[in-house]
Amino acid sequence: MFARAQALISETALAGNLTALARRAGARLLLPVKADAYGHGLEAVARVAARHPSVWGFGVAVPREAATLAALGLGKPILLLTPPTPEEVRPLADLGVRLPVASVEEADALPAHARAHLKVDTGMNRLGARPEEAAAVGRRLAERGLLEGAYTHFATADEPDLSFAHEQLARFRGVLAHLPPVLAHAANGGGVLSLGPLPGLGLARPGLAAYGFAPAHLRQVAPLIPVMTLRARVTHVHPVRPGESVSYGGLWRATRETTVATVGFGYADGYPRNATGRAHVLVAGERRPVLGRICMDQFMVDVTGLNVRPGDWAEVWGAGEVTVTDVAAWGGTVEYEVLTGVGARVERVVEAEREDAEAVGG
Numbered sequence: 001m002f003a004r005a006q007a008l009i010s011e012t013a014l015a016g017n018l019t020a021l022a023r024r025a026g027a028r029l030l031l032p033v034k035a036d037a038y039g040h041g042l043e044a045v046a047r048v049a050a051r052h053p054s055v056w057g058f059g060v061a062v063p064r065e066a067a068t069l070a071a072l073g074l075g076k077p078i079l080l081l082t083p084p085t086p087e088e089v090r091p092l093a094d095l096g097v098r099l100p101v102a103s104v105e106e107a108d109a110l111p112a113h114a115r116a117h118l119k120v121d122t123g124m125n126r127l128g129a130r131p132e133e134a135a136a137v138g139r140r141l142a143e144r145g146l147l148e149g150a151y152t153h154f155a156t157a158d159e160p161d162l163s164f165a166h167e168q169l170a171r172f173r174g175v176l177a178h179l180p181p182v183l184a185h186a187a188n189g190g191g192v193l194s195l196g197p198l199p200g201l202g203l204a205r206p207g208l209a210a211y212g213f214a215p216a217h218l219r220q221v222a223p224l225i226p227v228m229t230l231r232a233r234v235t236h237v238h239p240v241r242p243g244e245s246v247s248y249g250g251l252w253r254a255t256r257e258t259t260v261a262t263v264g265f266g267y268a269d270g271y272p273r274n275a276t277g278r279a280h281v282l283v284a285g286e287r288r289p290v291l292g293r294i295c296m297d298q299f300m301v302d303v304t305g306l307n308v309r310p311g312d313w314a315e316v317w318g319a320g321e322v323t324v325t326d327v328a329a330w331g332g333t334v335e336y337e338v339l340t341g342v343g344a345r346v347e348r349v350v351e352a353e354r355e356d357a358e359a360v361g362g
């Protein structure tokens with residue numbers, strides 16, 4: 001109730017994407033649900049994904065996410081994908097959260113009930129032990145009985161040229177050869193789509209692809225459907241006369257009688273302000289231009305000739321004619337940033353629930 005904008009989360013699309021990606025990877029999935037499940041809502045996504053047979057567990061970026069997820073009690077492993085501070089180690093281990101380890105000192109500092117994934121830096125140069133040091137770290141973890149997994153992260157797997165990804169994979173395999181058998185994982189979504197099954201690697205970590213998006217050159221590889229539809233309420237409909245301008249700075253000026261609808265979604269909700277002058281939305285099933293500056297809480301759209309009233313929905317993006325990919329392009333950014341930018345004012349609604357709610361509400 002009261003929300004001006006809703007992110008409708010399609011259970012069907014998410015489950016279908018997970019199935020397609022697990023099949024393509026030939027592996028189970030460690031589903032990244034960091035950043036509020038890429039803006040889709042951590043709890044809703046985790047509950048749906050936890051029921052999917054191909055989901056082994058979840059990946060999160062920060063301890064707060066790990067704690068929130070652990071509190072849901074979904075019974076699936078959670079891996080923290082960034083190093084904990086020394087004070088965070090024990091409380092996270094107490095919650096059962098798997099921890100990344102990149103040095104012998106970190107391995108030695110773990111409590112005896114911790115479970116660790118050796119993190120190997122094969123070329124991203126962000127986190128992890130260098131390959132020449134990683135095997136010793138892994139063996140130390142194994143000696144202590146704490147080694148559950150080992151992983152690395154690709155820097156360029158979503159690009160057409162895969163030579164560096166193959167180099168990273170060879171370095172990772174070189175480390176795995178010196179370890180006892182572990183749950184190994186490397187591929188992000190780009191890696192899953194471009195490299196396919198990686199023998200010996202039991203898990204894959206597709207994030208953006210699980211939410212329905214692939215780089216243009218990989219779209220044919222797996223049938224992915226955008227999980228989120230973003231819709232916002234029309235709050236006001238009014239005529240604008242020829243010569244008048246709309247929104248801050250008067251960037252757009254009417255050349256004819258125009259019917260303008262104001263919609264309750266703005267850059268504070270995650271609509272890229274830089275999409276001004278390019279953005280389109282769907283109103284009454286038609287693709288219509290956003291007029292003038294996108295504001296903090298609102299934007300205006302040309303609805304001339306359409307039967308639109310306050311309370312109607314405008315579709316800002318979805319699986320149809322206007323996608324997050326379009327919005328990201330208009331805003332000069334990427335799908336990741338648009339999705340993770342969806343604000344706290346936007347209500348997340350799992351699609352089955354929405355149908356129930358509408359049935360109840362008549």
Ligand SMILES: *Cc1c(COP(=O)(O)O)cnc(C)c1O
Pocket residue numbers: 032034081153187188189190205206207208209
């Ligand atoms: C975010 C993240 C992923 C997922 O990446 P996508 O490009 O969204 O598939 C995988 N692994 C790690 C370590 C990550 O941080």
